Amino acid sequence: MKGWHGKILRVNLTSGEITTETIDPQIAKDYLGGRGWAIRYLYDEVDPKVDPLSPENKLIFATGPLTGTPAPTGNRYMVVTKSPLTGALADSNSGGVFPTEMKWTGFDMFIFEGKAAEPVYLWVNEEHVELRPAAHLWGKEVPETTDLLLQETDARAKVACIGPAGELLVKVAAIMNDKNRAAGRSGVGAVMGSKNLKAVVVRGTQVPEFADPENMKDLSMFIQKEVGGDIKTKGSSLREYGTAYVPQVTNELGILPTRNFKTGQFEGVDHIDGPSLSEQFLIRAKPCYKCPIACGRDTRVDVPGYEGAGEGPEYETLGAIGSSCGIDNLAAITKANYVCNELGMDTISAGVTISCAMEMYENGLIPEEDLGKPLHFGDADAMIEFIRKTGYREGFGDLLAEGSYRLAEHYGHPEYSITAKKLEFPGYDPRGAQGMGLLYATSNIGASHMAGDIAYSEVFGVPVKLDPVALENKAEIVKRFEDVFAVIDAVGLCVFLSVRYMLDQDINLLPQRLTQVLNYATGGGYDVETVLEAGERVYNLERLFLLEAGFTGADDTLPDRMLNEPLSEGPAKGHVVYLDQMLPEFYRLRGWDQNGVPTPEKLSSLGLS
């Protein structure tokens, strides 16, 4: 095979058996790679009703055909499993350098099954693959774990691991790679912890063979130069500020999550924006492997009480831990971000769970004796303390560790949990961005912006600017974004570059250039239609997994606040999410019945019957 290695490593943690298998070339092609291959295997091998923290669940690491190639931002991998937080699918994505090194071991995908009797880690290099004892690492935080593993394997290796949060089955636990990058959402870290798998360490040099290496190189260089040229002539907010440039933009639109998504404008936004981060804590911009943008932030805080160093914060963190908690102390937010990375937690879910607790506490719904102290909006020190307690399941942290839905439900008021399918909302209040509302309700992992980020158009104007509060065509455009994002996740590219440079720059989002690069890598003979069809196939198979797990169309919904409590201020004042005006059209366009179930005709057309 070209582009793909076509090889899968299967690790049975119960028996310790490690095997290699090849993938059926037709399956490889029909499902593209990454997120696509992973759902095909998960659906075939795991009962969707399985307990996510039981040995019967499987944990899949999947690179795509463009991961570890000259394609710009060919550096991503997916973690796919059944989520313990949501009971739905998990499709967590991460960049950095680990994914590339993983691809260069000669395997496209790792499948972890069962549960080890004692903590172990997997060490994969070109000479051999083995499970090694990890008891001496259990309990250690992510940075120390990573450093020790590099010492005992290979200094040039790359590490993906869990921290104490994953070990303690915290439902908002992440899998961290390269210390500070996160496969964050859906509690994938807890699945890894439930298997007693502490880390995966990879070292390799096997760049795959390409079908058309010359054109692969030329087109990749061309795109790299194009991006570089744009950055030179127009500047780059992502390089200069990281994603921290976003709070001012969402605030201007009135959709920056504020105080548990009560409102969409935050009076402290000037303290948590891009210039603030750059001026106070930025050391340098940091790129992932083969990325010309460099949106990553190497940062350091020396403010007394908040000392630390690492990467970030990203926009989502500034929203979830900052404005959603009513906090404008950037040193504290950055410190909390470091704590999440060190313990291995999703900053979005950790932050929005805290903001849920804050609102409930202030409304007298959580007794102070349960918390052990007050937890008001704006209390930065309490926020940091409870973030740490979440990661260690300490005191009230044991409830926070269950995510906002179970926390709010425990106190009899699940409506305070700002989630869809129990996954906490990302940083866009959908009452002021209607397409995002439909996306949150229909993503196969729950409220995710990365499942089909129509905010690109509604907020950022890429490839074109859409009116965020208009409903016209939103169902169709959300479907397009979902299908093409499934493609991007399957092939192993980063969306930051792909949406602008790999897709046609109009609202049809046709992946012309992406298809070209894919064909140069794999020789797969794709055209734009078959690529999009593959994305649609992946999305529909994921939907089948959810339906068999017990989800129904009734779960394609949003919290009461979003459907019935209009925004009280800002440009989107007076709006709720008009989900009932978008969802039926979405089902129709998807070829689903009015209950959100794919019709036999639809499944047949995708080869899924």
Next chain:
Amino acid sequence: MRISVKLLTTYRKKLPEGTKGNTCTLQVPESYCVSDILAHFEIPNDASSVILVNGLSPEGDQALNEGDEVCVYSAMAGG
């Protein structure tokens, strides 16, 4: 008439020297439209810029009124 102009992302640098924060106020002729503001700050008036008037998408080359806030940022996505 008096209007305020908020420039975000890399466009912030185009604000007058000494501006504190990301917003400045301008005295402009009554006839001013959105395109005049972009020309004033030498910001490309094409798909690479996103323009909002009082947080909302403008109607074409919208005429401005006293007290309007025009916000412009470069079309760049990620977050």
